[in-house]
Amino acid sequence: MTAPLRRVRVVGTSGSGKTTFARRLADALGVPHVELDEVFWGPGWVMRDADEARADVRARTGGGAWVADGNWATNLGDALDDAEAVVWLDYPRRVVMARVVRRSVWRGLTRRELWHGNRESLRNLVRRDPEDNIVLWAWTSYARVRQRYAALADGPGPRVVRLTSPRSARRWLSQQSRPQPRR
Template identity: 40%
Template sequence: MPASDDLRVPVARPRRVLVAGLSGAGKTTLARRLATLLDLPHTELDALHHGASWVPRPQFLDDVRALADSPAWVTEWQYSAARPVLAARADLLVWLDHPYPVALARLVRRTVRRRVRREVLWNGNVEGPLREVLTDPEHVVRYQWTHRRKYRDDLVPRLRRERPGLPVVRLGGDRDVERWLAGLASGLERR
């Protein structure tokens, strides 16, 4: 899809917005910004998924279904079980498709910062020891590496086939993000 098509501002004001991208791409940051701009509630999917000690919460999918059924929201498009539930109700998907080195650098900085500062994340969790990147196949940095092509090669093409009318905005870098957000804000002011 040509870049000019990717950066179109939606004609209708979206009420249910998904933000997709690799770990570290900035999904949650953009989701928060969109929620503020569109005056919609933001739900962080990681907060619904992770229970104490990083154990997935048993009510995760029930919470996702309740979120999807609500009239307005912005959230991240992640977790294979949650993706179809959310995609079925979304008005817009914003895909952060930054160059891989950018996403990797952001993820490493975030992971190191969280570990060094012992930042408390969802339900009391903290990042594990940094050495786990070498030993834990599910470590966020290894996970990102393993799945670095999943949106481009599988998820977004499948979504376009399954929901051909769903607008997908592909943003290839920070300049695209800022330009698109400015266009969206300008369009909202004119309405």
Template identity: 45%
Template structure:
């Protein structure tokens, strides 16, 4: 395991585990959200996103965290392992709720000056509410990565279905 793609629902723990795996392997950690979300939550252009990710994925070792379909082919073409967070929906939603509250109260900067706001918890549009996104996209991620694990014999898929599974991976 030298080039690891970490995927799964928002708020499932991808970044926390990804950082820990990268530290353990002694390789760079890349958070795709930090590249994609430019100041003011403006998305980076697709060509520039792909160019940046291709350069990063070209390295000998890395852990890349994110689900972006626009660059999945680039990441998985070089990956040897996919760590797939498939926690229960209730666990993910609880984690997103608490994380959003914590980030909103502390005004924690995420990437490029962007911050989460507590008002996002009240929004119904999944594009403007991480909580709503996590709820509505849960089955999509489960189905997508279940299929990929069955179809992609060139990649070692490690399914994380609980916090205990994540701890075992790090042990």
């Protein structure tokens, strides 16, 4: 039997379900969850200073066991280089787009706070700039994100677990569990 994972990154296209999956995985493993969007976005949707955010990530993951979700490739630097595995939610574009549209409309209607007072707005869904419209961001970044993680999977570094459907993700997640105490 292999030892349970202790340091895991969850990555994928915006809207693929990284945060929900990462929360469930962290719970299954009994380790802290770190949402990188919360770390890198400050109040008013202002991006935090990259050095400060990286120091925050290091502080949150300093305990040796964690699950972190989010891409943030250019800002993250080496802050999570000690990951044992990268779980890549590589779902078909139709699945991701349906999820991101549903999630964004729900967040816009409910005005639910995400972090630091930030909320999604329905107005953003009609903006033409992907930087302001998460649905367009998911659409335009889909191929780029797939290419990045395919290269990671083919290269040296942590093990990449590529999950290509919500069903395969649920199945893999059900196989993960926190270590049981010895009797």
